[in-house]
Amino acid sequence: MTTLQPPAAAEPRPAPPPVRRDRRSWTGWGFLGPFVAVFALVFLAPIAYSVYLSLFRDQLIGGTTFVGLDNYAEALKDEQFWASLGRVSLFLAVQVPIMLGIALLVALALDSGRLYGRDFFRISVFLPYAVPAVVATLMWGFMYGTRFGLVGDINSALGVSLPDPLSPDLVLASIGNIVTWEFVGYNMLIFYSALRVVPHSLYEAAQIDGAGQIRVITAIKLPAIRGALVIATVFSIIGSFQLFNEPSILQPLARNAITTDYTPNYYTYALSFNGQQHNYSATVAIVMGLITMVIAYVVQLRGMRKGV
Amino acid sequence: MTSPVATVPGRSAADPSGTPGPVPRLRTPRHRHSADKPRRSVLLTALTSLVLLYSLVPLVWLAISATKTQEGLSRSAGLWFDGDFALWDNIAETFTYDDGVFTRWLLNTLLYVGLGAGGATFLAVLGGYALAKFDFPGRRAVFAVVIGAVAVPGTALAVPTFLMFSEMGLTNTPWAVIVPSLISPFGLYLMWVFATEAIPTELMEAARIDGAGEVRTFFRVALPLLAPGIVTVLLFTMVATWNNYFLPLVMLKDPDWYPLTLGLNSWNQQAATAGGEPVFNLVVTGSLLTILPLIAAFLLLQRYWQSGLAAGSVKE
Numbered sequence: 001m002t003t004l005q006p007p008a009a010a011e012p013r014p015a016p017p018p019v020r021r022d023r024r025s026w027t028g029w030g031f032l033g034p035f036v037a038v039f040a041l042v043f044l045a046p047i048a049y050s051v052y053l054s055l056f057r058d059q060l061i062g063g064t065t066f067v068g069l070d071n072y073a074e075a076l077k078d079e080q081f082w083a084s085l086g087r088v089s090l091f092l093a094v095q096v097p098i099m100l101g102i103a104l105l106v107a108l109a110l111d112s113g114r115l116y117g118r119d120f121f122r123i124s125v126f127l128p129y130a131v132p133a134v135v136a137t138l139m140w141g142f143m144y145g146t147r148f149g150l151v152g153d154i155n156s157a158l159g160v161s162l163p164d165p166l167s168p169d170l171v172l173a174s175i176g177n178i179v180t181w182e183f184v185g186y187n188m189l190i191f192y193s194a195l196r197v198v199p200h201s202l203y204e205a206a207q208i209d210g211a212g213q214i215r216v217i218t219a220i221k222l223p224a225i226r227g228a229l230v231i232a233t234v235f236s237i238i239g240s241f242q243l244f245n246e247p248s249i250l251q252p253l254a255r256n257a258i259t260t261d262y263t264p265n266y267y268t269y270a271l272s273f274n275g276q277q278h279n280y281s282a283t284v285a286i287v288m289g290l291i292t293m294v295i296a297y298v299v300q301l302r303g304m305r306k307g308v
Numbered sequence: 309m310t311s312p313v314a315t316v317p318g319r320s321a322a323d324p325s326g327t328p329g330p331v332p333r334l335r336t337p338r339h340r341h342s343a344d345k346p347r348r349s350v351l352l353t354a355l356t357s358l359v360l361l362y363s364l365v366p367l368v369w370l371a372i373s374a375t376k377t378q379e380g381l382s383r384s385a386g387l388w389f390d391g392d393f394a395l396w397d398n399i400a401e402t403f404t405y406d407d408g409v410f411t412r413w414l415l416n417t418l419l420y421v422g423l424g425a426g427g428a429t430f431l432a433v434l435g436g437y438a439l440a441k442f443d444f445p446g447r448r449a450v451f452a453v454v455i456g457a458v459a460v461p462g463t464a465l466a467v468p469t470f471l472m473f474s475e476m477g478l479t480n481t482p483w484a485v486i487v488p489s490l491i492s493p494f495g496l497y498l499m500w501v502f503a504t505e506a507i508p509t510e511l512m513e514a515a516r517i518d519g520a521g522e523v524r525t526f527f528r529v530a531l532p533l534l535a536p537g538i539v540t541v542l543l544f545t546m547v548a549t550w551n552n553y554f555l556p557l558v559m560l561k562d563p564d565w566y567p568l569t570l571g572l573n574s575w576n577q578q579a580a581t582a583g584g585e586p587v588f589n590l591v592v593t594g595s596l597l598t599i600l601p602l603i604a605a606f607l608l609l610q611r612y613w614q615s616g617l618a619a620g621s622v623k624e
Contacts, residue, residue, distance in 0.1 A: 027522055028442030035435035035496060036450060042469060042488045043457050050468035102359060109356045114349040121356055123610065125363045130602040132551035134569040135595040138576055139366050142373070142592070150369065150387070185363060245553050249573060252580050272467045273558070281467050289460050 050282040057279050064279075071283035080261040081284055085291070087172065088263050092240040095176035100232055103184050107191035108217060122192065126185035133182065133245040140178045141166075141253050166254040175246045183239070187232045194228035195221060230303035234296045241292045244269065264288045367599075374398060374596040378589045398593040405590055412564060413571035417550060419482060420567055424489030425545035432492050432541055436499025437530055441507060454493050466558045473559065484559035485567070489549045495541040502537030503530070539612040543605060550602055568598045 057067045075081055106125060110118055128136065143150040144165040151162055165174040198221060206216050222229075244265040251258045260270035264284065271281035369387060375398070380390035402410050438444070439451060469488060470479060478484045507530050515525045531538075553569045560566060563574060572594050579586035 025442070026444055028438040028444035028447065030522065031434045031438035031442070031526070032444075032450065035431040035491070038431060038487070038490045039454065039457075042491055043460070043465065044453075046465045046468035046472060047460065049472055050465075053468065053471070106356055106359050109352055112352070113346050114352050115356055116348050116350075116353045121360055123607065124360050127367065127603060127606070128363055130547060130606050131367075131599050132553065132569050134551075134553050134573050135370075135599055136366075138572065138591060138595060139370055142588070143366065143369060153387070181362065181366065184359070249553075252577055268467060269558075272470075278467065278471060285465075285467060293456075293460070 050286055053279050053282040054286055058277075071280055072287065074280065075283050075287050078284070080267060081264065081287075084261050084264045084267050085288075088240055088243055091172060091176060091243065092237060094173075095179060096233065096236045096240060098176075099180040099184055100187055100229075100236065102180070103187035103232070104191050104229075106184070106188045107195055108221065110188075110192050111195040111221070112213070122189070126189050128182050128184070129186040131182065134249055136178055136182050137246050137249040140174070140181070141250055144174060144253075166250070166257060168254075168257040171250070171254050171257040175243070175250065178246050179239075179243075183236075187236070190228050190232055191225060194225035198224040226303070230300055233303065234300050237296055237299060238292055241265075241288065241295075370592065370596050370599075374589075374593045376589060376592075378586065381588055381592070394589070395593075398589050399597070402590050402593045402597065405587065409563065410568075410571065410590075410594060413566050413568045416482070416565060417567040417569075420485050420489065420552070420556075421546055421549045423482075423486045424549040425542060427486070427490045428492045428495060428545040428549075429538060429542045431490055432495035432499045432545075433531075433534060433538055434526075435496045436501075436537075437503045437507075437526065437534070439496075439500045440503035441509065441512065441530075454496060457493060466554060470558050479559050480561050480565065482565060485552070485556050485565075488555055489545075489552065492541070492545050492548070495545055498541055499534070499537055502534060506533045506537065536612060539609060543609055543612060546605065547602060568594070572598065 054071050055066060055068060056064050057071065058064050106121070109115055110122055115121055131139075146152050146155065146162070146164050151165060155161055163170060165171070202220050202224075203216060206220055211219065242265055243263040247258050247262045247266055248269075251260075251262075260274065261267040265288070268281045268285045268288070271277045271284065275281075365387070372387060372389060373381060375393050375395040376390045377392050377394045377397075380392055380394065439447060465488075470484075473479045473484050478487070511529055512525055515529045520528065550567075551569065552567065553573075556565075556567050556570050560570065563571065566574065572591055575587055575594065576591045578584040579588065
């Protein structure tokens with residue numbers, strides 16, 4: 001998957017002077033070598049190792065045996081796996097559009113120049129990005145409390161009884177809220193940065209043509225930042241499929257609602273570290289990785305081709 | 309120091325000053341009124357303030373809650389102070405509770421961030437420089453593989469990495485957390501963009517003609533020009549390692565090696581274990597202390613990370 005292109009291809013300046021490189025030599029490897037060596041150790045080797053693991057099975061009788069693709073066949077029939085995948089897909093379908101929508105609206109508002117205190121808005125909305133997922137989840141977990149938390153405060157202040165955000169019906173939405181809170185500002189900043197490099201001559205031309213604000217947004221701004229929109233979407237999809245921190249940290253507060261097969265990653269984690277089923281866990285992780293890559297790739301292809 | 313924005317592609321021509329904000333509005337006092345200097349809108353400001361509140365209220369809640377005692381947390385309203393102002397007591401207790409294990413976690417985190425983020429930035433700078441300024445066999449292949457790896461779920465790697473490391477005897481040591489943190493594909497990409505723009509090839513050739521070797525050329529010519537990009541990458545890798553939870557969760561069993569994130573979570577879960585003492589006031593205060601350094605870093609280094617994101621997002 002290539003989300004990003006080499007800088008030369010995207011160079012916006014007209015006719016950059018041709019880079020006169022040294023004749024092709026191995027000198028560059030001297031600088032790139034350390035990165036590639038560590039990359040091979042912590043990325044490529046684990047991937048190769050998990051493919052290897054996925055082809056074996058550890059049985060009580062007979063020890064570790066080669067089973068070919070049996071683990072994959074089992075994963076494809078595994079209802080727990082499919083249920084967890086369905087859950088993160090639902091999460092993705094609801095949370096990602098809401099988060100990116102809010103981020104885009106704020107970015108457009110900042111870029112319009114019509115806000116009082118623009119810089120304050122920009123930095124404040126971005127701040128939650130600096131908060132670790134653990135702290136964010138603990139914090140929201142406290143606030144969700146119906147007795148002592150903010151939800152409890154609202155209940156007692158207004159004499160209402162709001163439903164428990166950590167009940168089985170609502171917990172996925174509550175997790176979505178935490179993730180949205182964490183990443184709205186980050187995505188906003190990506191959109192805003194992209195909007196800022198749109199040439200202003202385009203706006204002036206549109207103004208001469210009598211285009212209104214909405215028209216400028218739909219006809220100029222959104223197409224101009226399509227690349228940023230697609231990249232943010234792809235990264236949000238990857239993030240949703242990897243969901244783990246928030247549900248696992250909330251789990252003690254919502255034991256009935258969050259099971260250890262709540263998300264695919266939680267499932268692989270539990271398989272490996274609670275169940276000691278390393279081979280099957282590796283298989284599920286590979287299947288999930290492949291699904292993620294295919295979907296991210298398709299979204300990227302479609303997004304780059306079509307208009308927004 | 310050169311302005312970071314000046315070296316970012318697409319920005320350099322338009323914004324030589326490095327000031328944040330749309331350029332023509334600030335630099336050219338033209339009176340093309342409505343396109344360049346639109347009227348401020350109270351309504352739009354009010355609407356956007358809703359998102360602002362959403363972002364800030366939890367942080368305000370955290371700051372206020374850190375001033376409360378354990379009993380105060382459950383007795384008082386969340387967004388206002390309790391009678392007792394216990395912030396200083398809480399901070400003191402956070403650092404001394406359980407033989408000062410919080411201090412240990414803080415030092416662990418600093419170790420992981422220092423070596424992990426520092427090392428990741430160093431490798432990314434070297435690699436980005438190589439990709440931008442040298443032609444060598446396998447250059448495009450390396451880039452394709454690294455970018456492709458971004459899509460691999462990080463957590464999918466954790467289990468096999470754990471098994472590998474445990475055979476190498478690295479689990480439950482700081483190396484198990486530091487070594488995987490050394491790779492930042494985003495950092496590599498960002499440094500490539502920066503190096504392409506910021507280092508004139510002529511300058512490198514001049515240094516070589518003067519007899520400087522490749523190492524010397526890198527440290528004396530390239531590195532100073534890359535400084536703004538380095539700060540950006542360092543900031544983002546610092547956030548990634550400071551906030552890391554999953555990797556240490558998988559790799560570490562011994563609480564003495566926990567980073568802050570894992571330690572805070574263990575304090576929080578302590579209340580649920582049999583005979584465990586609830587220390588929610590310390591969880592809250594510890595959380596506040598954990599996020600303050602990062603928030604301070606972001607506020608102080610604003611212009612760097614913003615230009616870094618701009619560099620990453622103008623790509624189409």
